[in-house]
Amino acid sequence: MVVARVPARLPNSRPSEMQITPGRRRKLGQLEAHLGLSFRNLGLLNQALTHSSYTQPKGKEGLFDYERLEFLGDAVLELITAEYLYREYSELSEGQLSKLRSKLVSKESLSNYARNIDMGKYLLIAKDQEGIQSQDTLLADAYEATIGAVYLDKGLPASQQLVLPFLLLQKRKMHEINDFKSYLQEYVQSKYKSLPRYKVVQEAGPDHQKKFRVEVEIKGTVMGKGWGLSKKKAEMMAAQLAWKKIGTTQGSAQKK
Numbered sequence: 006m007v008v009a010r011v012p013a014r015l016p017n018s019r020p021s022e023m024q025i026t027p028g029r030r031r032k033l034g035q036l037e038a039h040l041g042l043s044f045r046n047l048g049l050l051n052q053a054l055t056h057s058s059y060t061q062p063k064g065k066e067g068l069f070d071y072e073r074l075e076f077l078g079d080a081v082l083e084l085i086t087a088e089y090l091y092r093e094y095s096e097l098s099e100g101q102l103s104k105l106r107s108k109l110v111s112k113e114s115l116s117n118y119a120r121n122i123d124m125g126k127y128l129l130i131a132k133d134q135e136g137i138q139s140q141d142t143l144l145a146d147a148y149e150a151t152i153g154a155v156y157l158d159k160g161l162p163a164s165q166q167l168v169l170p171f172l173l174l175q176k177r178k179m180h181e182i183n184d185f186k187s188y189l190q191e192y193v194q195s196k197y198k199s200l201p202r203y204k205v206v207q208e209a210g211p212d213h214q215k216k217f218r219v220e221v222e223i224k225g226t227v228m229g230k231g232w233g234l235s236k237k238k239a240e241m242m243a244a245q246l247a248w249k250k251i252g253t254t255q256g257s258a259q260k261k
Contacts, residue, residue, distance in 0.1 A: 030047065036054075055070050086109060186240060206230075
């Protein structure tokens with residue numbers, strides 16, 4: 006008879022809170038307050054902030070680093086962001102939404118937000134690696150890992166509460182990221198086999214601070230008007246308004 010050998014210790018998929026010192030608990034409590042969340046299993050948050058270099062020395066075999074949580078958090082962030090963009094930008098195509106999402110949740114934007122909430126000061130890193138907590142990649146990874154920890158501990162609604170402030174902060178940048186001139190050109194070429202026409206209709210102010218007013222026409226109809234400190238910015242504003250008008254018109258047509 007063959008007897009199966011049972012491992013002396015089963016793999017621990019639930020990070021333990023046993024290794025967290027009282028001082029560390031207080032520090033994690035500060036971050037919880039900052040995030041507006043309270044973890045049932047504080048070990049998950051601790052893991053999300055633990056760099057692999059910290060888990061390698063002897064005596065720390067029971068610690069888990071953030072890499073698996075980062076993998077999960079990345080997927081959760083993609084889902085929340087995709088839903089947000091789907092609801093906010095009904096006029097954008099699938100390709101345009103994908104392009105916007107990839108720029109919105111870039112390592113740069115994630116790391117900047119992590120800096121805004123001082124995430125670097127909560128990271129556990131080996132002493133010989135100190136200083137790397139300011140790196141963009143590490144901060145972005147830790148933020149994604151924290152999203153993963155929140156998802157495991159409290160579910161999707163709490164994850165959305167964590168991510169939405171980040172997305173709202175980026176909303177202004179979304180309009181900068183959006184290349185409305187390109188979107189409008191693609192649409193007009195596809196639908197009318199022509200190009201939008203931009204025309205400067207007014208200039209105001211002194212030469213060193215001149216403002217331009219631009220109109221954009223589609224098939225002879227003015228679809229948007231915009232002001233800007235350069236012709237390019239005025240054209241972008243006009244294109245954005247024209248794109249919004251097209252989206253509103255299409256939405257109304259679909260309801261009928």
